Structures are given as C-alpha cells and as structure tokens.
Amino acid sequence: MLMKLKHSWDTHQKAEFLIRIGTLLEQGYTITEGVNFFSKYQKENQKPLLRELLDNLHRGVTISKALEVLSLPQHIIGFVYLAEHYGNLPSGLIDGGNLLKKSEELKEKLQKLLKYPLFLMWMLSLFMVVMYQYLFPQFLQLFSTMNVELPFITKMFLHFIKNSPLLIPFILIVLASFAFYYLISFRKKTIRRKAKFYSSLPLFGSYYQIVITYMFSTNLSYLIKNGISIYDSLMIFKKVEGLGYISEQAERLIERLEAGEQLQNVIINETLYLDGLGYIIEHGQTNSRLDEELSHYSDWLFIELDNKLKKLLMIVQPILFLFIGLIVLVMFAAILLPVFSLIKGL
Numbered sequence: 001m002l003m004k005l006k007h008s009w010d011t012h013q014k015a016e017f018l019i020r021i022g023t024l025l026e027q028g029y030t031i032t033e034g035v036n037f038f039s040k041y042q043k044e045n046q047k048p049l050l051r052e053l054l055d056n057l058h059r060g061v062t063i064s065k066a067l068e069v070l071s072l073p074q075h076i077i078g079f080v081y082l083a084e085h086y087g088n089l090p091s092g093l094i095d096g097g098n099l100l101k102k103s104e105e106l107k108e109k110l111q112k113l114l115k116y117p118l119f120l121m122w123m124l125s126l127f128m129v130v131m132y133q134y135l136f137p138q139f140l141q142l143f144s145t146m147n148v149e150l151p152f153i154t155k156m157f158l159h160f161i162k163n164s165p166l167l168i169p170f171i172l173i174v175l176a177s178f179a180f181y182y183l184i185s186f187r188k189k190t191i192r193r194k195a196k197f198y199s200s201l202p203l204f205g206s207y208y209q210i211v212i213t214y215m216f217s218t219n220l221s222y223l224i225k226n227g228i229s230i231y232d233s234l235m236i237f238k239k240v241e242g243l244g245y246i247s248e249q250a251e252r253l254i255e256r257l258e259a260g261e262q263l264q265n266v267i268i269n270e271t272l273y274l275d276g277l278g279y280i281i282e283h284g285q286t287n288s289r290l291d292e293e294l295s296h297y298s299d300w301l302f303i304e305l306d307n308k309l310k311k312l313l314m315i316v317q318p319i320l321f322l323f324i325g326l327i328v329l330v331m332f333a334a335i336l337l338p339v340f341s342l343i344k345g346l
Helices: 011-026 033-040 044-058 063-070 074-087 087-144 151-186 190-200 206-225 230-239 245-258 263-270 276-289 290-345
Strands: none
Touching: 011 033, 033 044, 044 063, 044 245, 044 263, 063 074, 074 151, 074 206, 074 230, 074 290, 087 151, 087 206, 190 206, 190 245, 190 276, 206 230, 206 245, 206 276, 206 290, 230 245, 263 276, 276 290
C-alpha cells in the first residue's frame, strides 16, 4: 500500500503537473527524468511529495498507481491507467490534467456563485444574535416599565430567535440519521443500486447522469482512438478500478453484446447513460468516426453541465437574496414598530 504524504498542492497544481509531465514525455523524457526536471522548479514544501512519487517509480510501481500520492480523484487515476496500459501515456497525462483542470474550474464557479449569498446569511444570523442579546432586552425592559405591549411582529421575531437554538440539535439529529443510514445500509448497496438512487434524486439526478455519460464517452473515445474495439474497451472498463458505475455497467453491456444485441439499444433501454449516447454511438459506427463523435459529444456534455449549473444558480441565487431581504425587512419592522409605538404613546 502506498504511503500518502501530507501535501500542500491544490487541484490546479496537480493538473499542471500532469500536463507538464505529459508534455515532457512527448519531448522524449522518461517519466523519472520528467519528474526530476519538474521538481527543480518547485518550492521546497512541494518537493517531498515528488520525492515520494519518484521512490514509488524506482520500486517499479506503475505510473497510475504512483500518482495516488497526489490524492488525485479516482476517475483521473483511472484515465491515466487506461492511457498507460492501452493508449498513449503522454497524451493521457495531458488529457487527464486538462480534465482535472476543467472539473476544478466548474467547482470554483459554483463556489463563487454561492459564496456571497452564504456570507450574507452568516452575517444576518450574527446580527440577529446581537439584536436578541443586547437590543431587544432593552425594548422589553422599557415596554414593561411603561406598561405598553410589544407589537405582534416584534413578539413573533423574538419568539423565533429565542427558539432558533433548537434548530441546532434538530440538524445534528438529521445529519446523524443520514450518517447512520449510510454506514449501516447505503454503503453496502451495489454500485448499480447506488447509481439508480443518485439518478432518481430531484435536481441532482440529471447532473449525475450527465457526469457518468461524460466519463464513459470520454474514456471510450480515448480507447477507440488508440485502436481498441468497443468490445475490448468494455472488457478494459470491467477490470479498471475507480470507474464505479462504468465498470459495473461494462459487464452488463458485454453480456448483451455477446447475446447479439446492438450496443446503442442496450444503452438507451438498460443503462442510466443519457439516450443521446446511444444515438452518437449508432451514428459514429455508421460513418466510421466513432472516436471523434464521442469526443465531441463529451465536450458538449461538459458545456451542457456548466450551463445547467449556471441556470440552477440563477434560480437559487435570487431565491436566497429574496429570503435574506425578507428577513432584513422583518428585522427592521421588529425594531422600528416598537419605536413608533412608544412615540405614539407619548
């Protein structure tokens, strides 16, 4: 088992490493020469990880296995494995790095779009706590001495803030229940049943289907481009670790192909892949350009995923801002109405 060092590499650095090593391999360097050359220009805190990687390579560990010290996502490791054993390793490393970079850019877009609304909600919660602890006690004391009743909206707001700490144990109980279900039941389910569950979730399901279709079409395109038939590609998927649903489904696809069924029909009728994949395979086989069409299709899927996430966030962001605005409005009403009541009572 490979030892993984604590490292300070972010995802962009990992992607850049794969791309640069792949470029050096294309220029005639060996993998160890490439890593040594790359390490000369890195900061000292990044070199221990590269030394560990070199030690693994010197011990005869495969490149895809040695790269596990970088804590790369399993689908990237699987992609490099395919390139190492069945394709072109330099281009596989470059493509894997670009794939990792695109995935990270998509993740950063999501974080950027959600960061500001979540920050506002956190500031709002903090302000509510300050109001409850310091401002409203003064109102209560003042109104009690003057024998004046607080406005309804102020009483409701105070009641909400007073009972809001009860939400914390409730949330903890819900999270603990999900964790218990995952450890006891869900984790033991087959990959296929897990995939069916993910794909059936509202909103999330369609995104999951795009992702698994994208991974399948990308890997299949890569293998076909390197002269491997569809059947042999599925046999490879079946053996590769880290591909999850793709590996599990490959076995079922092989059985259907051996029974004489058409691949595109099986994909449309019996898998969680998008139906468009079946049509692309049928069209690509007809014009003998299957690798190119799968590659174009995977690019389109990535753009489609990006656009769907943007549309979702265009809906979520206004809702969050509206929710925050309503709370702010209620807060100001809860503060100002008592003041108006006092002025009116004078």
